[in-house]
Every structure is written in structure tokens, then in C-alpha cells.
Amino acid sequence: MHSEYTPKRPESLIVEDADGILTVTLNRPDVHNAFDEILIDDLHRLFRSLSDRADLLAVVLTGAGESFSAGADLNWMKRAADHTQHANFEDAMRLSNMMDALYALPMTTIAKVNGTAMGGGLGLCACCDIAVAADPAQFALSEVRLGIIPGVISPYVIQAIGIRESHRWFQTGERFVAAEALRMGLLHAVCAPDALEEAVDAILRELKKGSPDAIRASKTLLREVAGRQLDDTTRRETAQRIAGQRATREGREGLSAFLEKRKPDWIA
DSSP states (O other): OOTTOOOSSGGGEEEEEETTEEEEEEOOGGGTTOBOHHHHHHHHHHHHHHTTOTTOSEEEEEESTTEEEOSBOHHHHHHHHTSOHHHHHHHHHHHHHHHHHHHTOSSEEEEEEOSEEETHHHHHHHHSSEEEEETTOEEEOGGGGGTOOOTTTHHHHHHHHOHHHHHHHHHHOOEEEHHHHHHHTSOSEEEOGGGHHHHHHHHHHHHTTSOHHHHHHHHHHHHHHTTOOOSHHHHHHHHHHHHHHHTSHHHHHHHHHHHTTSOOTTTO
16 A cells, blocks of 8 residues: 555554455444544545556455444534534545545446445445345435435446436435345445345456456446447547556557467456
8 A cells, every 4th residue: 555645543544455356444344444534535545546556456445343334424414514514524534535536446446345335335335346245234325314415425326327317315224135136236336244245256257258358447437438429430439448447558469469379467
């Protein structure tokens, strides 16, 4: 990890960095891994410090204890209740900046949802590229029941589950189970709690079969092409992207390995 990252509250995060995989565990199980202004700042600076880590294939985000994350810490929310509108805006922007830093990471991000994800915790899940949950996990966008709205997380959640699904869950605030989250597209897989580790490891093994450069380029492609009009400009740009990738060292190595019936060197 880069030296410029020094957490303000080290005990709230467990960071493991090994073999190209960085695992970040939210470690506040006594408050269901809810985040306050300190944890938000620590996560933001951590994610920012990872943005130029060319050696990382993936970042895995999970929680300690029974919950993934309950969202906002109640004591933090109590303090915010006495803030001016501008102070609340600044608070919200700090949360937004943290979410965006996670969303913008160039390597694959995986939410390993070990338990309940509420509000902003669900937002963290939606910010990740891939999400896998243990089947007892429950989810909710419960902000309306507290008299507020899921403002900061809304772009990521709507992108993950779509506008139609968002209409219901944003307005009712009701809980839903992992199977429902899978159906609506928030999750990619659901498994038994004792199989969660292996389920994520299986995804990581699949990632390791791909070209690291191509995986990152594919993530960039998704972000920049999604939602665009399919016109001549888009078609030419996407053709230029694949042409450029074919000319890279890994592009040439991948094709050579396929033709020579051997594994490419990034696997070896």
C-alpha cells in the first residue's frame, strides 16, 4: 500500500494485500460496520491511494461480523441533524467522493456481502463491479423511513438495478432478501454463508485467466460506452479501441498463445 495512506482510525479497517488481491474489511461489527465521517475519510483516502496500483488485479470489499454495512452510523446522523444545510451538503459530498473513488478504481472491484447491507452499505455494493452475497443477507434502501432520501448512492443503485426497480425500493424502504437482490441485478451470485469465500475465490480464479490490461480496458470501455447512442462515432471509437488493444503486448501474447495452444504468460 502506498505510504501516503495513513488511516485516522486504523482499527476500523482491515487491509490485506497479497498476490494482486487487496481485501478491505470494514471492522466495526459492534455498529454493523456503519460508517461515520472518520471511516468515510479513511475509505476515501484508501481508494484514492489504490488508483495507480498497476499490480492489483482486484479489490474485495467485505465486512466483519454479521453485517456487510448498515450504512450511516446513528451517532453521525444525530450530529448531522444539528448541522446547517451547507454543513450537511459538505458531509454528503464527502460520502459522494468516497463512493466515486470506489466506483472509479481501474481494477476489478468485488463486494463480498457477508450480511445485511442497508442504505449506504447497499450503495457500496452497487459501486462494485461484481457483487456476491451470502443468502441470509438482507438489503434495504430505508432512507425514507428516516425522513431522508438515498441521494448520494442513487446514481450507482439506479445503474445497478434500473429505474423501474428503483421506483419501488426507493419509496417503500422495505427490506428484501438476497434472492430478490439477485433477481433485480444488484447481485451476481448468492450462496450459503460457508460457501462465500469459495464463491469469491472462484471469481478471482476466472479473472486471473484474463489479460490484466484487457480487463482494465474492458472496464473503461463499459463506463464510456454504456448509454451512448449507437451511431457512427461510437462504432468508430469502439473499433479503434479494439484495434489499439490488439497492438498491445498482452494483445499479441494472447493471440499467440491461443494459436500455439498454450497458456498466455500472465497466467504462468
